[in-house]
Amino acid sequence: MDKLEKVYKEKIYDFQSEVSNSVWTNISASLDQNKRNRRIIVFMIILTVLILLISGVYYFILSSNKSVTPKNEKTSILAVTDNSGSFKDISTPNVEIAEIEENQINGQSKDNNSDQKDVSYLFSNLGSSGLFSSKELLFPEESKINTNNSSAISEIENIPMLPFEFNTIQGGKTNKTKYLSNNNSESQTVYHRRKGILDDCFPSKINSWLLEAYASPLYGAKSLKGDNEVLKDSRKNSENPLLSYSTGLRIGYNYKGAVLKTGFDFTSINEKFRIILKNVISTQTIITIDTIKHSDGTFTITRDTTIKEIYGEEDIKKFNSYRMLGIPLIFGYELKYQRHSFGLNAGVIINMLLRKSGSILNKDGKITNLEDKGDEVFMNRTGASLYSSLFYAYSINDQFAVFAEPVFTYSLFPITKKEYDLKQKYFTYGISFGGRYLF
Amino acid sequence: MQLFDKYKKSMKSLCLRYLGDNEEADDVLQEGFILMFEKLNSYKFEGSFEGWIRRIMTNICLKHLIEKKKFRIENIEDTTDFKEEYIDIESDLTTQELMNGLMKLPYGYRTVFNMYVIEGYSHKEIGEKLKIEESSSRSQLAKAKVFLRKILKDRDFI
Numbered sequence: 001m002d003k004l005e006k007v008y009k010e011k012i013y014d015f016q017s018e019v020s021n022s023v024w025t026n027i028s029a030s031l032d033q034n035k036r037n038r039r040i041i042v043f044m045i046i047l048t049v050l051i052l053l054i055s056g057v058y059y060f061i062l063s064s065n066k067s068v069t070p071k072n073e074k075t076s077i078l079a080v081t082d083n084s085g086s087f088k089d090i091s092t093p094n095v096e097i098a099e100i101e102e103n104q105i106n107g108q109s110k111d112n113n114s115d116q117k118d119v120s121y122l123f124s125n126l127g128s129s130g131l132f133s134s135k136e137l138l139f140p141e142e143s144k145i146n147t148n149n150s151s152a153i154s155e156i157e158n159i160p161m162l163p164f165e166f167n168t169i170q171g172g173k174t175n176k177t178k179y180l181s182n183n184n185s186e187s188q189t190v191y192h193r194r195k196g197i198l199d200d201c202f203p204s205k206i207n208s209w210l211l212e213a214y215a216s217p218l219y220g221a222k223s224l225k226g227d228n229e230v231l232k233d234s235r236k237n238s239e240n241p242l243l244s245y246s247t248g249l250r251i252g253y254n255y256k257g258a259v260l261k262t263g264f265d266f267t268s269i270n271e272k273f274r275i276i277l278k279n280v281i282s283t284q285t286i287i288t289i290d291t292i293k294h295s296d297g298t299f300t301i302t303r304d305t306t307i308k309e310i311y312g313e314e315d316i317k318k319f320n321s322y323r324m325l326g327i328p329l330i331f332g333y334e335l336k337y338q339r340h341s342f343g344l345n346a347g348v349i350i351n352m353l354l355r356k357s358g359s360i361l362n363k364d365g366k367i368t369n370l371e372d373k374g375d376e377v378f379m380n381r382t383g384a385s386l387y388s389s390l391f392y393a394y395s396i397n398d399q400f401a402v403f404a405e406p407v408f409t410y411s412l413f414p415i416t417k418k419e420y421d422l423k424q425k426y427f428t429y430g431i432s433f434g435g436r437y438l439f
Numbered sequence: 440m441q442l443f444d445k446y447k448k449s450m451k452s453l454c455l456r457y458l459g460d461n462e463e464a465d466d467v468l469q470e471g472f473i474l475m476f477e478k479l480n481s482y483k484f485e486g487s488f489e490g491w492i493r494r495i496m497t498n499i500c501l502k503h504l505i506e507k508k509k510f511r512i513e514n515i516e517d518t519t520d521f522k523e524e525y526i527d528i529e530s531d532l533t534t535q536e537l538m539n540g541l542m543k544l545p546y547g548y549r550t551v552f553n554m555y556v557i558e559g560y561s562h563k564e565i566g567e568k569l570k571i572e573e574s575s576s577r578s579q580l581a582k583a584k585v586f587l588r589k590i591l592k593d594r595d596f597i
Binding site (some may be wrong): 001004007009011012013014015017018019020022023024026027028031034060100129183287303310367369372373 | 440443447448449451452455456464465466468469470472473476490506507520529537539541557558582583585587588
């Protein structure tokens with residue numbers, strides 16, 4: 001180590017410089033903010049787990065069994081109505097059945113003939129199918145209508161009855177009526193499912209919980225408003241949109257077509273920052289060493305150091321990103337036709353966190369780094385955005401569907417702070433693609 | 440806050456030595472202490488605590504310099520090897536004057552000088568951190584010292 005190095009090491013290593021009072025204030029504020037952000041994230045995670053737990057408890061423990069699971073593979077409809085409205089016992093095709101009076105539909109049999117058992121019915125309008133009339137009877141296990149066909153009775157008795165509701169894929173509005181047996185000793189709700197016909201129907205999920213996961217490519221159109229035209233122009237010229245995206249998880253409930261959803265949405269609005277700095281100076285050091293030999297044999301070494309300043313341009317490119325975590329609250333209405341669902345949604349996304357990275361120009365034309373000074377310009381939470389979408393889903397089976405959803409969002413509040421010269425907002429549009437699980 | 444009060448002045452000097460600007464040094468100092476507090480649990484009691492903080496601060500200064508300033512250090516072979524006689528000026532100068540002189544160096548020279556002479560990194564470590572050859576680090580140090588001597592000799596830091 002030469003003398004210069006020694007002097008610097010000894011004197012400069014522990015050199016003390018004064019620190020501005022605002023440094024600790026900023027450190028303390030930042031640490032508090034980080035702590036708050038961590039608490040919010042932990043809260044979100046706990047909320048998600050609670051929602052999933054409650055849903056799981058409801059599904060597995062509290063909800064009744066909605067699926068039809070006959071122990072016996074063989075099920076049969078014992079009677080149908082033909083186009084004339086009379087009922088025909090198909091288990092014994094040659095036996096005619098007396099017409100059932102209308103007031104029996106609600107489960108109260110008028111006829112207490114001892115040869116007849118009490119009858120309860122489920123009626124549903126299945127629409128015009130070509131196979132059935134507009135009404136179809138489903139008979140309970142105790143059914144017997146003016147027939148002495150004991151084999152039909154025993155066939156019915158072997159089939160356990162479980163309640164369910166169904167939709168028909170053949171269109172038409174479905175009315176379901178729970179009915180009670182007129183059996184005096186107990187009342188039960190029973191249905192009878194026709195094999196081979198109703199197999200094409202999905203067990204009803206009209207009232208059901210749903211879980212959705214999605215991802216969306218987006219375009220973020222930025223709006224910059226304010227009186228500082230110079231700053232506005234410089235920012236518009238230096239920042240350009242790139243492909244943005246969002247992804248999320250939603251849980252919701254569908255009540256007769258009306259849908260309410262919430263969950264988490266993560267959106268990243270991406271931009272390219274580019275500026276060419278002119279008159280950038282770099283230095284070049286040129287050291288010239290001359291050796292002069294004297295007549296007496298000695299040498300003199302001279303050294304000349306020249307510093308050259310070189311002017312040029314610097315092309316600076318950065319990737320800007322505004323990443324937002326929000327909670328959507330969405331209301332919608334869906335119509336289902338066979339395997340297709342169409343819907344309209346509207347609501348809000350409440351922003352919980354905004355993280356920014358990259359660079360922007362400040363009012364002096366200098367580059368401001370968003371990781372360091374972004375909090376001076378942008379909020380950490382940006383309020384709410386309006387959300388609207390069209391919805392199309394295709395049901396793969398009674399539980400899973402895939403969907404596409406053109407989506408539009410608009411920031412209600414600027415993401416910049418009040419003190420900043422400009423108000424920066426975003427309007428995003430894109431298409432969400434995702435999957436839905438019904439339970 | 441006690442930790443901050445104990446180390447703030449020496450760390451501010453460190454940041455000032457690398458960045459050369461008081462405001463930037465405050466910003467980086469802030470960032471360094473925030474990181475230090477967040478990573479406090481990861482301190483493994485290997486080496487001195489001050490040494491650990493110095494390493495954090497140095498890394499943040501280097502990151503700031505590389506990302507923001509984009510200074511370039513050329514990989515040049517240094518073939519100069521000679522004996523010189525220089526006027527002994529260093530011992531006449533106050534600490535503040537030495538500091539001022541150091542701050543006059545261009546970023547590249549100053550960074551290597553700081554890392555080698557003050558922080559005690561080897562040329563190999565400097566090469567790894569700045570992604571340059573070891574020989575370039577040596578060359579930059581030699582040039583830095585020449586440049587610095589000229590500044591100090593000419594009192595070109597006032």
